[in-house]
Amino acid sequence: MIRIAAVGDVHVDKDVLGRYRPALEELPDRADALLIAGDLTRHGTVEEARCFATEFGGLGVPVVVVLGNHDHQSDLQDAVTGTLTDAGITVLEGSATVLEINGHRLGIAGSKGFGGGFAGACASNFGEREMKNFVGTTEEISARLGEALRSVECDALVALTHYAPVPETLIGEPLEIYPFLGCYQLGQAIDSAPTALALHGHAHHGSERGRTPGGVPVRNVAHPVIKQAYNVYQLLSETVDTELLPA
Numbered sequence: 001m002i003r004i005a006a007v008g009d010v011h012v013d014k015d016v017l018g019r020y021r022p023a024l025e026e027l028p029d030r031a032d033a034l035l036i037a038g039d040l041t042r043h044g045t046v047e048e049a050r051c052f053a054t055e056f057g058g059l060g061v062p063v064v065v066v067l068g069n070h071d072h073q074s075d076l077q078d079a080v081t082g083t084l085t086d087a088g089i090t091v092l093e094g095s096a097t098v099l100e101i102n103g104h105r106l107g108i109a110g111s112k113g114f115g116g117g118f119a120g121a122c123a124s125n126f127g128e129r130e131m132k133n134f135v136g137t138t139e140e141i142s143a144r145l146g147e148a149l150r151s152v153e154c155d156a157l158v159a160l161t162h163y164a165p166v167p168e169t170l171i172g173e174p175l176e177i178y179p180f181l182g183c184y185q186l187g188q189a190i191d192s193a194p195t196a197l198a199l200h201g202h203a204h205h206g207s208e209r210g211r212t213p214g215g216v217p218v219r220n221v222a223h224p225v226i227k228q229a230y231n232v233y234q235l236l237s238e239t240v241d242t243e244l245l246p247a
């Protein structure tokens, strides 16, 4: 069995330092890796990225992340990625990594993802150049996630995004903003590979559990949704969910 801890939308800045750390110190006893589903920082500055690395790095288990929209706010996403990478944190964007855990290969493919909406209420690649650019971004990012997922050779495959791949985990958010919270193309990408679990964040008022049209379990691990430092999910097991009392 592989146990993965996951959380998203931790929005670290100086004033957040120390808030998660006490619970994280116990993480290596409870999980084999930590996956973080974007919005690591508040405004995507290098200083905030350093604070994030201080809070979530050096745990004794691998830490794998994707960036969120907040991590792009200062247009410094490359510098933020570099700061995290220098701290030993793996940052995925249309790419994948494989971790050796308990004799098993855990494959993780990740991307920030993007908005666009879901079946019956989505933006279409038509009309103004601005709209084509918007939906083109949705399609390109989703296609790259699909390629990354299909490229991994592993025993258990996880998709990690910031934006949501299904509307089910958005329930609780205003319907009007669903197109800004995720897109169906991410779900199609996840279903194009033998994905065992899809994790995302971004929807602070959403719901934890959903499923792609292809049947892949989806979990919204945004911190305001899971209400604890991290949730633990298990792979190569009958069910993905575990009961973990709040730390």
Ligand SMILES: [Fe+2]
Pocket: 039, 068, 069, 070, 162, 201, 202, 203
């Ligand atoms: Fe977000």
